[in-house]
Amino acid sequence: MLTEQLLSIGVNHFLTISVILFGLGMFAVMTRKNAIVILMGVELILNAANINFLTFSKYNGGMEGVMFSLFVIVLAAAEAAIALAIVINIFKTFKTVDVSSVDTMKE
């Protein structure tokens, strides 16, 4: 009974979760002002893509998607390292990580 329910989870369930994650990520990026929260939103977008890759890999039978998502995880870590370095530098210079107040250049 339980296994039947588990087996009925198909590609659509995974894709729905992925789309929801992507939407939440975009929402965070567009509405939040804190640089750290924006970067968290980016992580959500990357992980939404990862779920897609793994799902398609499982249902298409190839291994490319798994490989792709491994590389994406590594890249997300590299990007987070550079991003946090830049944000720390911003905090040292501007004493804030609010992206709307870090806006000295005008038209």
Added chain:
Amino acid sequence: MFEMPSGAEIQSIISTLKGGAGYFIPEIYLSVLFMVLILLDLVTGKKNRGLLATATIAGLLGSVYFIFKQQTMPDVQFFFGMYALDRFGIFFKYFFVASGILAVLTTMVDDQLKKHESGMGEYYALLVAMVVGMMMMASSTDLLMMFLAMELVSLSAYAMTGYLKREPRSSEAALKYLVYGAVSSGMLLYGFSLIYGMTAETNITRISMVLAAHGYDPLVMILTVLLIMAGLGYKMGAVPFHFWSPDVYEGAPTPVTAYLSVASKAAGFAMLMRFFFVAVPHGFDMYVSPLHIDWLSILMLVSAASMIYGNVVAIWQKNVKRLLAYSSIAHAGYLLLGIITMDQLGTQAVLVYLAAYLLMNYGAFYVVILIANHTGSENLDDYKGLGKRMPLLGAALTVFLISLVGLPPTFGFIGKLMIFSALLAKGSLFMWLALIGILTSVISLYYYMLIPLNMYLRESNTPEEGVITTGMGAKIVTASLMILTLWFGLFFQPIANYAKYSTAIFGAFLN
């Protein structure tokens, strides 16, 4: 579920990799150069600016030899279809090495970076890493490789933009570049994942075969194309993915601005051409119904919006770096016109235009740096009366700006002429785009010519006498860039022929 490979399989994988490495020598060489530069910086300590710059230029020149040797090799895809060696890639390899060398030359004269207290070691290493990344962007034939190459370029570029750590504008530019870059690369990745879902392939040639054989859902396809366009449009700096560019161009150290505006944009175009020409089905005959939007219609809108927005907003700019940023948005629009034609003539025109853009934009930024070294700002008002005090630089800047407008007898004119003639050769279908292009070029004449107007015809509020001296090396670089811009404006045939030869690989995919 997946069995471990046997010993024989591993042996065959290793021999494939060894075979592929023979086609990968320029990239390997430049990766080694990257590490050598870091080590050189560690060994020589703080007083090494001249040495590091010289080593970088020598190293980049050395890579030309390896690229030249590749010209006799046949076109191949290697590393399990991840990467290709072909004429198109080789053209861009030359292009990126040239832009890397020019970036080092511009860095050498920049006072702001000279005064930077914590050394320049990582800067040159990052510059070389970006050259490698851009070469890979132009030659990758696999979604994974494309994404990795693009991230290599982006991550190096973020660090270079924020290189002046104590300068608030530089840090702010880095933050903006990072936020927009991270989001758009996430969207690109999501688009790639959808393509992988539709086709179960990551190699672009096989993707096009699967899409042609099995068809696809147009709605999913248009969504995918939009997501991928967001990622590539960010690299190209085209409307509506341009929000980062004015602030980043203004805040970043000027040599980095020049490098981003030319090289990273060209890499975006190279990837766009390879991806959309090869992977995604196209052609107007397939879409008779006007309700169907294909990637070409999207590109047309992006191109028209870029030309109009970039040129119109540039009129009000008071900062020359910011003005050039808006002009670079407009140039992305002109370059897209060549891609929209979807034929060899248009692709050839794009390559010629990029070569022209390399010379004229670097030239303009080079002079802007030399002037900023003296005046300490990039404001248009500070250019007043400078023409008489720096005769060579004034003349050179005027030539570069005329070339950016696209007036004869300069290289920029040839580029624009080829793009518009390729567009008009397709008939009346693209007439409206050509009209927008020509009208916006007229607008651009106004704001570009504001700079010479200020330099020659207006007097400074605080008049000073005497000629401003610049170093001999700077004079030689400025003069040779100016002469090349004029020379290729008259004798453009070799470059046009080479560009045509480089686009031949798309023969089967273009109509």
